[in-house]
Amino acid sequence: MAVTETNELAIIILAAGKGTRMKSALHKVLHPIAGRPMIEHLMASAAALNPSRTIVVTGDLREQVERALKGKADFAVQDRQLGTGHAVLQAREALSGHSGDVLILYGDVPFLRSATMQAMQRRLHGDDAPTAVVLGFRPDDTRTYGRIIAGDDGRIARMVEHKDATEEERACTLCNSGVMAVRGEALFALLDRVGNDNAQGEYYLPDIVNLAAADGQACAVVETDEASEVAGINSRAELAEAEAQWQDFRRAEAMADGVTLRAPQTVFFSWDTMLAEDVVVEPNVVFGPGVNVAPNAKIRAFSHLEGASVGEGCEVGPHARLRPGAVLEAGAKVGNFVEVKNSTLGAGAKANHLTYLGDATVGAGANIGAGTITCNYDGYFKHRTEIGERAFIGSNSSLIAPLRVGADAIVAAGSAVTRDVGDGELRLVRGEQLVKPGWADRFHDAMKKKQKEAK
Known part of the structure; x- marks a missing residue:
């Protein structure tokens, strides 16, 4: 029957x-x-x-x-x-x-x-x-x-x-x-x-x-x-063998499906990792649960992704971390030592280095300068930062949420921004720069004299 x-x-x-x-x-x-x-x-x-x-x-x-x-x-x-x-x-x-x-x-x-x-x-x-x-x-x-x-x-x-x-x-x-x-x-x-x-x-x-x-x-x-x-799993050693067996199978499956793994044995997948055709994964990349990568994206070396969606043609890393809720739309780029959590980068947006984006929305074509952070936590609650299309955030800026930066706005380097920035505005928040001619020379002379007297 x-x-x-x-x-x-x-x-x-x-x-x-x-x-x-x-x-x-x-x-x-x-x-x-x-x-x-x-x-x-x-x-x-x-x-x-x-x-x-x-x-x-x-x-x-x-x-x-x-x-x-x-x-x-x-x-x-x-x-x-x-x-x-x-x-x-x-x-x-x-x-x-x-x-x-x-x-x-x-x-x-x-x-x-x-x-x-x-x-x-x-x-x-x-x-x-x-x-x-x-x-x-x-x-x-x-x-x-x-x-x-x-x-x-x-x-x-x-x-x-x-x-x-x-x-x-x-x-x-x-x-x-x-x-x-x-x-x-x-x-x-x-x-x-x-x-x-x-x-x-x-x-x-x-x-x-x-x-x-x-x-x-x-x-x-x-x-x-x-x-x-x-095969049954009864010990930590057998668990490690099972992990290796699963990873080997998944790597072979990914490559058969049109994914390039530059150094397969150094890439680690989760059970639900989804990679489209023509994705390139460089060495020493770890995919945690909940990752979806669209065609022609590149995941560069030493990056860690979890709970993230990477759009077509995006570039991630090297040394980048995408945490749960990270969404990169087509052509967006996240560079070295950038961390993204519960944030969306619009099409073509860039955060190339040394940046933290948490609870943020970054508009299409925006540029986030090196050392920029969204200050999203006040010790009790999380707050969002909204950055408009084509906005330019200068290096070493602190965006203190809740905050909105308008389209085409510019935040000057080194600014700590606490109030909304309108469309097309320049926001510069710095202490006044003082110049004291000869001060450094006099300081060095005095300190060298003290150093000599102390001997």
């Missing part, structure tokens, strides 16, 4: 473990990869199957997980960690009335692909109508993985945990990833029969396959060729 819209799918994600090897006060599945909690990478892939229900089984630090995933999943609780079979049993009430397919996933295995999940669900509805489908893989090092003993037709004869396997069974290279698709009407009836008479005294989820086989029911294996797809 083919998988159709009538094959309602529920997803159970196991996330109850303590994650002690991570050595963290943060729950293991909430540690980010590319700026996104690892469990949410998995949930995004699973969402492509349009599940009717997603149940996350929590345990240790459950409040963190439930808070982070509120509104994205329902929850069941495993108070005592008695094995994967016991964990799935905790979802029984949450899946009350569900008789469709059930896909069982792991919150610390974030890179499982949608296509692999779909292949498992399709196999569940093959001609031999298996009760369960297990995802298998063949790692270079079988280590302590459970084994899948299966025939050439993919039908499973037996599953065994490494600690309970014979030497002959350990010689089998087909390993159990733990991921499983099961017919909903059979799942909990089989789990009720699972015992814990094994080396670890736990209720193993794979035992439902052995029970079904003993009942004469077919169970099948689907293999993935990518062992990294089913």
